[in-house]
Amino acid sequence: MQLSTAPYEERLTAPRSWWVVSFLIGVSFALILLPFGTLPLLGGLVGGTAAAAVVASSYGSVRIRVVGGSLIAGEAKVPVTALGEAEVLEPEEARAWRTYKADTRAFLLLRAYIPRALKVEVTDPEDPTPYLYLSTREPERLAEAIKAAREAAAQGL
Structure with missing residues (x-):
C-alpha cells in the first residue's frame, strides 16, 4: 500500500x-x-x-508532512479530503497574511525566518478553521503533494 x-x-x-x-x-x-x-x-x-x-x-524541529492521506503540520493533522485550493505566497503576500489579512480562526504555522508560505483552504464545513497558513521553503512542492494526495484519496488509493 x-x-x-x-x-x-x-x-x-x-x-x-x-x-x-x-x-x-x-x-x-x-x-x-x-x-x-x-x-x-x-x-x-x-x-x-x-x-x-x-x-x-x-x-526548528517542527515538521510539515503529507503522508497517508493527511497533511501533518506541527501539531495539526488534517485529512487532505478536507482541504481545498492551495495558494503559494511570495514574501510580500506572506507577510500580509501573517499580519493584517490574517483570520484569528486560521491555523498558522509561522517561522519568521522563512519568507515564503502556503495558504491552504479548509473545506470541511464542520471545521471552523478557514485556512492553514504554513511557512515553508518549498511551497510549490507542498502544494503539489497536497493536490496529488487529494486526487489519490478521491480515487480511493
Whole structure:
C-alpha cells in the first residue's frame, strides 16, 4: 500500500545565524560568571550555549508532512479530503497574511525566518478553521503533494 503519491516532508530548521547567537549567549553567561573564577566561567559558557541551542533546536524541529492521506503540520493533522485550493505566497503576500489579512480562526504555522508560505483552504464545513497558513521553503512542492494526495484519496488509493 502506497502512503502518498507525492510524499513530502520538510523540517523548518532554524537558520545558521541562530546557532551563532546560541554561542554568543553562552559567552554572555561566561562573562557574567567571570568574577567567580574559571570553573564557573566554563560552566556558564557550556551551560548557556547548550540551553540556547536546545531552544533553537526545538523551535526548528517542527515538521510539515503529507503522508497517508493527511497533511501533518506541527501539531495539526488534517485529512487532505478536507482541504481545498492551495495558494503559494511570495514574501510580500506572506507577510500580509501573517499580519493584517490574517483570520484569528486560521491555523498558522509561522517561522519568521522563512519568507515564503502556503495558504491552504479548509473545506470541511464542520471545521471552523478557514485556512492553514504554513511557512515553508518549498511551497510549490507542498502544494503539489497536497493536490496529488487529494486526487489519490478521491480515487480511493
